[in-house]
Amino acid sequence: MPIPPHPRRAPRAVAATLGAVGLIALATAPAAFGDEAAPELVVGGVAPVKGLKPGDGFDLSATVANKGTGAAEKVWISYAVTRGLDFAEVPSNCRTQQVRPYDEMPERWIAVCAFDQVVEPGTVYTPEKPLRVEVLDRALNDELRVNVWDVDPGADENGSTPVAGTAPAVKLVEGQAGSEGSARVVTVPISTVNTADYQVTGAALKGSVGDEVTMKVKFTNAGPAWIMPRPGERSVSVRITPPAGTSVIKRGQFCRAEGKGYVCGMRSMNEGGQETYTFELKIDKRVANAKGQVALSTEARPFDPNKANDKADITLDVTGGEPTGSTGGPADASGGPADTSGGSSTAGDDGTTTNGDILAETGSSTLPLAGAAAAAVAVGAGTLLAVRRHRARSTD
Template structure:
């Protein structure tokens, strides 16, 4: 390659120095930018005047008095106030400067309706404002334990992506007016409870099982909220006790075992008026137990909204058909746990369960309890006994191999050629 010209090299060096100087100046400007932006004033809107509501009756209405204040140092060009209510409430009428949206339940959030109102006026720092006509909310027939949320912003909020298409209000538009009365809030968002005088009837449905010994049958149970109200805050569970002489081989969804009792939860839609949750267990009939009966019941947490306790518990009956087959393993005497099975022992004997305890002839023992959630182990993991003959066979093979090796070496010594 030809040698570069000296002048060109000097020019190139000068150009590179200029670029470096510009870059340094840019970095200094960027470093100073946050301080400059930090000095820019912004509005800081807060909402007030929102209070809890109680003692409503289905079909009644109430107004939502709201104040808007600006705690910042800059004027807000507009204000948006968002009202949100849970599914026991709705908006009686919506002004035309507002839009509403129905949002389905997701991520532990309850179903709700929102109304977003745009107020086209400036909000000055230190001043207090209120809608000239408050928005009105009504209690539906399913109202009981609801919630009202009010939020203010100086930027336009977006519709919830999990909701339906927004719908414009049809009532006359409402303006935001300055006021000298009302409480000034301290937060941008406020949640308050709204309770109504109403009831909800939680109930359970049992099952009538039928089958022969050794057969696996489905056990279908049900929880229902017969209404008329929906329920938002509750920890009620469904408690299942299988009939005696049976064992659970498959547990229903939303259920967990605690010994021989199963505690079942449910999804939020089951708490809605008319909502249901179904539980299907797979139950093996281990033995015939006279008059065997299980139960399904609601847990005992206080439920003041549910005065009818007559349907909080139901029976699970079992009709064992046919004669007990020969060699049928014994049951657990009412525990609902699986029983032991006759299996060969290393000494040629057998084991047998009897009433859930070690029984009978030499070496007999009961099987471990299985709640239907753990798969059975193999023979080696369950007892350990098959490992003895396997180990003996391996040792015999090693001795035989060693004898063969000695014999081959002796023959080689006798016949060196």
């Protein structure tokens, strides 16, 4: 059964004073509170892991030390892994929860293990058996986070119902001195040798001069790996140039005008994830051999060795009207007054974004939505975001 939430204890000195002499003793409570010894738990023994392959597994061990002046009557250790990893065997004194992506955090699995043991100051402990982690087919650049608590962190409100493990319970045993850490939370990268194939799909358009036509082009992460861009890293974008002789009536969602084309983002970098960009075009004139293009941006992607599908043509077959021009170069697709789309997105000057704007499968774009709609969401969600981040720290 899931471990129920455990409220923070009232300070023992304060509780005893109130119970013994009633409300009159409140005047002495601040002094008693300030003098009370308190635990200060830290986690250690957690290191990055690299060179893994899909199907591998590794043992996750950690140490817990008490650097405070008082004993911790009970300890909780929280382990969180991103979606390329999973827990193989979970002890019965632990509960697991799948948490969907929200705010700046990706989808992850969390295991919270409760140890009903006193942790004295100056002593190092470690679980008697490490937690086993398995590497999934979609793993590439993942992340592990370990926290330690002296109160139950509770379940994440954005996650599934916690489920208790079925493997034998484990307890803390005394560890080796000198292996204690210095922080309550430790985050390390977990790297797997794998690839992900980013690809784009073009379109074949047909119509007469004066017609309005729909253009649909697509981005796909064909996998097998999912991608978790890290803070500060340049993220892929899609560059779309409509065919010459056309004007854009409505741009695609998550796209913004740039020069003679558009820069577009995507909501998800998960394996199998797709984004379709739908544009409404008007055929203004017939241009000989008119052809546009959809292409990935050119930042380095060492995980994606297949460059053959990074570009695709957008062809246009115009019936009626006399052909003009001879090369079919890109149209002037900067949008202008004819571009009526309200679904534009924003990015940096180079058209790229960073991980803080990627909310996989939440409906948010890697290129943050701009304009009045986004402003309204930001104003309305400010307080909620703060609450969520405070809640998220239960797994930080």
